[in-house]
Amino acid sequence: MEHPTRYRTIQIDGLSIFYREAGPADAPTLLLLHGLPSSSRMFEPLFTRLSDRYHLIAPDYPGFGHSDWPSPKQFAYTFDHLAEVMQHFTEALGLSRCTLYMQDYGGPVGFRMALAHRERIDALIVQDAVAHNEGLGANWKTRRAFWADRAANEAALRTNLLSLATTRTRHVGNDPNVERYDPDLWTDEFAFLSQPGQADIQTDLFYDYRTNVDAYPKWQAWMRQTQPRLLVIWGKYELSFDPSEPEAYRRDVPTAQVHIVDGGHFALDTAADHIAELVRAFMK
Numbered sequence: 001m002e003h004p005t006r007y008r009t010i011q012i013d014g015l016s017i018f019y020r021e022a023g024p025a026d027a028p029t030l031l032l033l034h035g036l037p038s039s040s041r042m043f044e045p046l047f048t049r050l051s052d053r054y055h056l057i058a059p060d061y062p063g064f065g066h067s068d069w070p071s072p073k074q075f076a077y078t079f080d081h082l083a084e085v086m087q088h089f090t091e092a093l094g095l096s097r098c099t100l101y102m103q104d105y106g107g108p109v110g111f112r113m114a115l116a117h118r119e120r121i122d123a124l125i126v127q128d129a130v131a132h133n134e135g136l137g138a139n140w141k142t143r144r145a146f147w148a149d150r151a152a153n154e155a156a157l158r159t160n161l162l163s164l165a166t167t168r169t170r171h172v173g174n175d176p177n178v179e180r181y182d183p184d185l186w187t188d189e190f191a192f193l194s195q196p197g198q199a200d201i202q203t204d205l206f207y208d209y210r211t212n213v214d215a216y217p218k219w220q221a222w223m224r225q226t227q228p229r230l231l232v233i234w235g236k237y238e239l240s241f242d243p244s245e246p247e248a249y250r251r252d253v254p255t256a257q258v259h260i261v262d263g264g265h266f267a268l269d270t271a272a273d274h275i276a277e278l279v280r281a282f283m284k
Contacts, residue, residue, distance in 0.1 A: 003051040005044075009066075012088050015075075018066035019059040019089070020044075022051035028122070028283060029095055032058035033086070035104025035129070037167065037189045037202065038266065039065025042103070045272035050279060057098075059089055061109070063201045071197065077205040079105075079212060083112035090120070099283065101125040104240070104265070108212040111219045114228075123229035125279065126249065128238055128265050131219045135245030147210040158199060161206055164190045173237035173264030180270050223252040230256040231282040233275055235267035257282060 005022040020040045032043045040058035060067040061082050099122045102110035107129030114121045146157035168186040172178055230253045234246040250256045263271040
């Protein structure tokens with residue numbers, strides 16, 4: 001490849017943060033923010049398709065992938081904290097401007113970064129990430145109960161959020177053509193979730209997810225006020241979130257480009273070519 005992917009680490013706030021980087025350093029930058037329980041690895045399909053023209057950077061959050069996993073007793077696993085570390089990451093790399101590509105947990109991290117420094121954001125790309133309360137689907141009943149009473153509902157939450165069945169469903173959704181999906185996608189992620197300490201890390205972070213719901217009106221107001229350039233990509237077999245969510249973004253940003261693609265929650269599993277085409281057209 002003319003622009004091979006580099007696998008790097010950098011010290012940020014006392015933590016080793018792993019990231020993938022490819023493409024010309026002087027090209028427009030895409031900062032790719034991953035979801036649960038994935039890592040920067042989920043963006044490999046875009047690295048192979050877009051690094052000829054764009055500068056791609058995809059970090060692993062603390063507690064994910066190849067970045068450090070400090071104990072929850074030593075590190076507060078909150079979305080405010082992850083966004084702070086990611087902001088310091090971009091500053092350490094000298095990223096003065098970028099387009100944010102946000103998937104799942106990348107939404108809460110990215111919106112915090114955008115609201116803190118609007119001048120650094122050229123555009124937003126949202127892939128299966130929620131910014132409206134209505135976008136949380138039926139399986140969030142257990143999760144809302146956990147936020148209301150953590151002690152009484154933590155065991156049910158861990159099954160609902162971290163089980164092998166849920167990890168598989170995030171990828172396959174209700175796609176009838178399951179043969180398109182590499183089972184390594186979810187077995188690798190479940191192996192990650194099964195590592196010592198991971199259940200505690202992910203449970204703490206998900207308990208903080210309630211702060212995202214509280215922040216949705218602020219994110220919506222920011223979008224309505226600033227009218228950012230916005231591309232919304234949504235997997236039509238998505239089961240983690242409600243199918244009404246893509247059009248909710250268009251209510252906030254009427255000029256938003258909204259595309260439903262042939263995939264699930266992690267739509268890059270099956271629709272990488274289409275998504276890469278959409279990103280190229282949007283970035284032009």
